Amino acid sequence: MSLFKARDWWSTVVGEQEEFDHGCLCVADVDNSGNDKIIVGSYKGILRIYSPQPAKPGAALHPEELILELELQDPILQMEVGKFVSGTELLHLAVLHPRKLSVYAFSGTMGTVEHGNQYQLKLMYEHNLQRTACNLTFGGFGGVKGRDLICIQSMDGMLMFFEQESFAFGRFLPGCLLPGPLKYSSRTDSFITVSSSRQVENYKYQVLAVATDAETRQDSEQQKLGSGKRLTRDWMMNIGEQALDICIVSFKQAASSVLVLGERNLFCFKENGQLRFMKKLEYNPSCFLPYTSVLEGTINTLIGNHNNKLLIYQDVTLKWVAQLPHVPVSVHVANFQDLKGVVVTLSDSGHLQCSYLGTDPSFFQAPKVESRELDYDELDTEMKELHKVIREATKTQDILPKAENDDDLKVTVIVSPSLDAVSQAADNTVDVTLPSTSLKVTIWSRLSVQDVKLSVCVQSPLAVTQDQLSFAAIEPGTSRSVILSVFLKENFPPADLGGDAAVSYSTPTDFLRESDDEQINVLGFKLLSGATITLLASKTSSRYRIQCDQFEDLWLITKELIQRLEESFVREGTKDFRCMFSGPLPLQEYFQLVDRHFELRLNAEKYKELLSERAVQYRAIQRRLLTHFKDKTPTPLRNLDTLLDGTYRQLTALADAAEENQANLYQVFTRLKSGTQLLVQLIGLWQDLSIDQMTILKATFLPLMQDSQELGWEECVDTAVAHLLRTCLSKSSRDQTLSSTSQLSMPKDTSRLKKHITLLCDRLSKGGRLSLTADSTQQAATISGCQTIPESDLEERMGDPAAAGMSPNHAHVTQKQPKPDCSQDAVEENPVIPEDR
Numbered sequence: 106m107s108l109f110k111a112r113d114w115w116s117t118v119v120g121e122q123e124e125f126d127h128g129c130l131c132v133a134d135v136d137n138s139g140n141d142k143i144i145v146g147s148y149k150g151i152l153r154i155y156s157p158q159p160a161k162p163g164a165a166l167h168p169e170e171l172i173l174e175l176e177l178q179d180p181i182l183q184m185e186v187g188k189f190v191s192g193t194e195l196l197h198l199a200v201l202h203p204r205k206l207s208v209y210a211f212s213g214t215m216g217t218v219e220h221g222n223q224y225q226l227k228l229m230y231e232h233n234l235q236r237t238a239c240n241l242t243f244g245g246f247g248g249v250k251g252r253d254l255i256c257i258q259s260m261d262g263m264l265m266f267f268e269q270e271s272f273a274f275g276r277f278l279p280g281c282l283l284p285g286p287l288k289y290s291s292r293t294d295s296f297i298t299v300s301s302s303r304q305v306e307n308y309k310y311q312v313l314a315v316a317t318d319a320e321t322r323q324d325s326e327q328q329k330l331g332s333g334k335r336l337t338r339d340w341m342m343n344i345g346e347q348a349l350d351i352c353i354v355s356f357k358q359a360a361s362s363v364l365v366l367g368e369r370n371l372f373c374f375k376e377n378g379q380l381r382f383m384k385k386l387e388y389n390p391s392c393f394l395p396y397t398s399v400l401e402g403t404i405n406t407l408i409g410n411h412n413n414k415l416l417i418y419q420d421v422t423l424k425w426v427a428q429l430p431h432v433p434v435s436v437h438v439a440n441f442q443d444l445k446g447v448v449v450t451l452s453d454s455g456h457l458q459c460s461y462l463g464t465d466p467s468f469f470q471a472p473k474v475e476s477r478e479l480d481y482d483e484l485d486t487e488m489k490e491l492h493k494v495i496r497e498a499t500k501t502q503d504i505l506p507k508a509e510n511d512d513d514l515k516v517t518v519i520v521s522p523s524l525d526a527v528s529q530a531a532d533n534t535v536d537v538t539l540p541s542t543s544l545k546v547t548i549w550s551r552l553s554v555q556d557v558k559l560s561v562c563v564q565s566p567l568a569v570t571q572d573q574l575s576f577a578a579i580e581p582g583t584s585r586s587v588i589l590s591v592f593l594k595e596n597f598p599p600a601d602l603g604g605d606a607a608v609s610y611s612t613p614t615d616f617l618r619e620s621d622d623e624q625i626n627v628l629g630f631k632l633l634s635g636a637t638i639t640l641l642a643s644k645t646s647s648r649y650r651i652q653c654d655q656f657e658d659l660w661l662i663t664k665e666l667i668q669r670l671e672e673s674f675v676r677e678g679t680k681d682f683r684c685m686f687s688g689p690l691p692l693q694e695y696f697q698l699v700d701r702h703f704e705l706r707l708n709a710e711k712y713k714e715l716l717s718e719r720a721v722q723y724r725a726i727q728r729r730l731l732t733h734f735k736d737k738t739p740t741p742l743r744n745l746d747t748l749l750d751g752t753y754r755q756l757t758a759l760a761d762a763a764e765e766n767q768a769n770l771y772q773v774f775t776r777l778k779s780g781t782q783l784l785v786q787l788i789g790l791w792q793d794l795s796i797d798q799m800t801i802l803k804a805t806f807l808p809l810m811q812d813s814q815e816l817g818w819e820e821c822v823d824t825a826v827a828h829l830l831r832t833c834l835s836k837s838s839r840d841q842t843l844s845s846t847s848q849l850s851m852p853k854d855t856s857r858l859k860k861h862i863t864l865l866c867d868r869l870s871k872g873g874r875l876s877l878t879a880d881s882t883q884q885a886a887t888i889s890g891c892q893t894i895p896e897s898d899l900e901e902r903m904g905d906p907a908a909a910g911m912s913p914n915h916a917h918v919t920q921k922q923p924k925p926d927c928s929q930d931a932v933e934e935n936p937v938i939p940e941d942r
Contacts, residue, residue, distance in 0.1 A: 135196060
């Protein structure tokens with residue numbers, strides 16, 4: 106069932122117990138008045154012409170809307186409107202019967218006040234057919250201008266050509282068993298049909314005209330064995346199924362195309378027979394109509410099916426589905442005087458409807474359940490319960506919900522009943538002095554709130570002296586007041602004297618609310634990415650343990666814990682408070698993050714090389730094919746087209762893989778920054794580093810805001826760490842050296858980087874201190890038990906010494922990565938904290 110239904114603009118039922126098919130509906134300006142008319146013919150031979158007028162839903166058909174009804178005796182197979190009469194370019198109506206073709210002139214006469222308009226149908230000429238007709242098509246055959254010729258296809262496969270009032274010639278289609286749909290293409294001057302062999306066939310008009318005439322099928326077969334012009338196809342395409350209809354379209358925004366509606370597929374061909382696209386249909390279609398081109402190079406198509414639905418496609422993309430009250434066998438688009446682009450549909454039983462696409466939902470209605478005997482005792486019990494609920498609800502007369510008594514924050518505004526003694530009006534465009542009135546805005550808070558912002562808004566031309574105010578904090582149970590003035594800013598009266606006052610604020614949150622259980626010493630956090638972090642407090646000492654399955658996810662909770670502990674003890678006035686970390690440093694878990702990040706960088710380089718190779722190969726194949734197509738002597742392609750297609754698929758797959766790898770690289774780099782910040786924090790707590798030393802350490806390990814293939818994290822950090830090892834962390838003053846600046850490049854592996862990071866931690870543990878000043882010589886001399894780094898170990902990775910002074914970065918976690926082995930870290934602080942914390 107479709108959610109939306111086609112909105113009924115006008116509808117009627119044509120005749121009684123009459124049958125209709127695809128050719129029984131025609132929409133055209135048959136009376137040359139400028140507005141379309143609906144022409145309907147039935148197999149009973151009754152011709153009707155309608156001029157719809159908008160009516161209320163459910164209203165009956167007005168008599169004047171049926172402007173003509175005529176019985177033609179013979180069944181009507183198809184109707185078309187064109188320039189079928191010689192000597193005039195007015196439109197006429199062609200009606201195809203099984204054994205006759207009739208052309209009529211339709212005209213109307215304006216009526217008087219008492220009488221309506223009068224319409225009449227005048228026979229211009231007719232052709233009696235020697236063979237039973239199936240369908241017809243028309244157009245300017247041979248490139249004629251200003252008139253339309255008619256081609257009729259018989260049931261035995263003969264094409265009969267009529268140059269308006271006279272018969273021209275007839276040709277049998279080769280191998281025709283049953284006739285199929287037939288259309289004429291004016292751009293290529295050819296006829297397109299689908300044979301009983303399930304092939305789309307194209308015949309040039311010139312080929313049909315010069316072929317040897319054949320009165321019977323036997324004569325046509327003899328032409329293949331004897332002399333004379335043979336009737337040959339211009340092109341042919343096998344579609345493997347019978348066709349319901351053919352349409353040839355040529356829009357401004359789309360190339361000329363041939364659309365064929367099959368039993369289960371929609372095909373679109375170019376003028377030369379090449380397939381543009383094919384859409385597999387999951388239903389049984391009944392009719393179709395390509396009607397416009399909205400987007401450059403695309404075609405919009407209406408398709409009706411046997412499920413009472415009308416579907417709209419843009420090439421192969423479904424854009425809309427509408428529910429119809431019947432199965433359409435023919436669909437057209439009409440332009441009436443009151444509405445353009447009306448969808449006209451006709452069913453095989455004569456249901457004629459003019460509709461447009463809207464959003465009236467067509468909801469499913471459940472069938473009525475069978476009636477059952479009523480239990481009056483149960484009904485009485487239910488009624489008593491309902492009366493009780495009603496009495497409880499009507500005890501209070503308040504219709505508005507009551508506000509809670511314990512709101513966190515309340516805002517009250519009091520408007521002064523009198524004008525200000527001294528006007529506060531300013532920046533107005535009025536020449537005279539204008540009065541102002543005062544507002545007193547009071548903010549009361551039940552809790553402790555921070556970063557309070559007050560916004561006052563009044564409607565123009567009123568203005569307020571100050572519309573934005575800020576308060577750092579409001580203590581619990583206290584209030585803050587401010588007095589503002591409102592005045593007229595423009596030289597015209599306001600439409601509304603009301604205004605709005607809005608307050609935004611933030612409240613500090615705690616890790617855990619107060620609990621009745623004083624022995625609780627564990628707290629768990631679950632991140633949106635899925636990781637679970639546990640925080641445990643020791644019951645006997647002031648020690649905290651933070652643990653998680655993923656090393657880098659420990660960073661945010663660790664940072665927040667240290668920050669809140671410091672703020673808590675500062676408020677209490679404790680001076681000897683200090684957080685400590687006893688180690689060991691989780692370097693192995695951290696190095697797993699480094700290796701994962703470097704592995705993705707290597708993959709990116711491999712994808713880049715492969716893409717370059719396939720692109721070169723693709724361009725080479727294109728050049729070979731272009732040379733082949735320019736050759737005047739056709740030669741075999743030698744599988745170049747297959748190789749081109751395979752290379753294209755490889756390029757697409759490599760591009761998708763490179764894009765996925767880049768997304769993973771961005772995610773892993775974010776996690777690497779989290780793990781790096783955690784390691785830097787732990788080193789600072791481990792060695793009690795000062796603020797200046799922490800700044801140097803952060804700049805060393807976090808030199809980049811964003812990772813890239815040209816300048817990666819590994820080479821930058823390796824260069825910065827090596828610089829520290831050669832300067833402030835060297836064994837003695839004579840070991841301090843500054844190598845020349847060299848261009849950074851991606852390393853082969855991470856072994857050198859991990860070795861330098863391990864050595865840096867070892868130097869710090871033995872008393873080394875970080876510094877970028879000249880005093881670092883004396884500080885380096887105090888390090889004992891350190892070994893000098895070999896010169897060859899640092900030559901390839903030495904960079905600019907100024908890299909160590911770069912600003913630290915911050916990042917945020919975006920996606921989830923594979924889980925490495927976790928570490929258990931502990932943050933210690935001064936044992937002043939009570940055990941119940």
